[in-house]
Amino acid sequence: MPRIRDVLVDLNPWWKGDFTVDYKDRRIYGEIRKFLAQPQILALTGLRRVGKTTLMLKLIEDRIREGTDPKRVAYFSFDELRDVELREILDEYSTLVGTDVGQGGHLLFLDEVQKLDGWEHQLKALYDRHRGRLRIVISGSESLFIRRKSRETLAGRLFEFRVDPLSFREYLGFRGVRYEPLGLHERELERWFEEFLLTQGFPELVGVRDKAVLKKYVHESVIDRVVFRDLPMLLNVRDVSTLRSLLDVLMEEPGQMIRLADLAGELAVSRQTLSNYLTYFEESFLLRKLYNFSTGRRKVERKLKKYYPTVLSVDLLFRDDDLARSKVLEWAVVNQLGAEFFWRDPYKNEVDVVVPDRTPTPIEVKYGRIDVAGLRAFMRRFGVAKGYVITRRIEETRKDDGRTIVAVPAYKHLLADDARA
Secondary structure (H helix, E strand, C coil), X not given: CCCHHHHHHHHCHHHCCCCCCCCCCCHHHHHHHHCCCCXXXXXXXXXXXXXXXXHHHHHHHHHHHCCCCHHHEEEEECCCCCCCCHHHHHHHHHHHHXXXXXXXXXXXXXXXXXXXXXXXXXXXXXXXXXXXXEEEEEEECCCCCCCCHHHHHCCCCEEEEECCCCCHHHHHHHHCCCCCCHHHCHHHHHHHHHHHHHHCCCHHHCCCCCHHHHHHHHHHHHHHHHHHHHHHHHHCCCCHHHHHHHHHHHHHCCCEECCHHHHHHHHCCCHHHHHHHHHHHHHCCCEEEEEECCCCXXXXXXXXXXXXXXXXXXXXXXXXXXXXXXXHHHHHHHHHCCCCEEEECCCCCEECEEECCCCCEEEEEECCCCCCHHHHHXXXXXXXXXXXXXXXXXXXXXXXXXXXXXXXXXXXHHHHHHHHC
């Protein structure tokens, strides 16, 4: 087994010489940097392989360029070594580079910290002992609060930042694509959007189009690690075959309205077990739950929910029938918008996404023919004057009984929405 010293030497090349990161701009990076001077722990959470480690290394590179002594910056990944304690890492670090973290001005980066047994208690003790003298940044591929007591332990000591897969705008930046003004680049952007869908927002898949490679990456680097390693280790889940079967169902059929009793019967598990598994997938960033929009919170909680995987079946991505393409487009829009609500009434009028605000914004996703019956019903019910239809390529504006319905291609809406965020 590697020693702590060996791991530290391998993971901290800036102690020996110049250090640069292969980094492309991410919108969240600026937000994280704003808080680096604060005493609280900064926590980066998000799905596996979305770029959390790269963001940490970029923070390190920038701090060193700004004048921080490289030996006062330490990085450790618990993917490399788990059966250790924080005090052992700090002791070895201090001895190795001849520094004392108690003197102040040090930064400690801890990657995949959830794999450290009792991490929250060890981190609390470290933070309290060196508050104001040691800046700490941590990351986790599951919600660091998947175990409820973790939040209580670190209350008031931590700021959490969720790192999402690439947005379409970020993807274009990774590809070095210039696209403004949009009107000059519509055909190219439509093609870039189709390629973007294949990546599912994973930075390492930018430029990859081979189905076999995409499938192997998604399963071995993301899905299997969560289902067969992370969840069994963190939550003592034993029935991994049912976990995987449930995830396969969700990845093949995005946007399902799940009746727990019915699906639990199909999977031969209890309703409570199924509910727990869905929660685990949400906390591991593999699943997005949408609530049925209502002006009353209690009504929202009681109604059926819709579930969208954050990682889609690669087979579905490569199917070329209209039904499959419609599912993929809806899945992409829901996840790119970070949707939290849809709407469905007792008469089965439905809207795919509702953006809550003082005046809610309804959004319908249509791959082919435009049907606005659901939008009209929502707009009448909630007194809304404007709604949107996100399409594959149709762009038009309709006036209907004093209300406006705007149809816009997905790539164009997502670029505009990302700019507003």
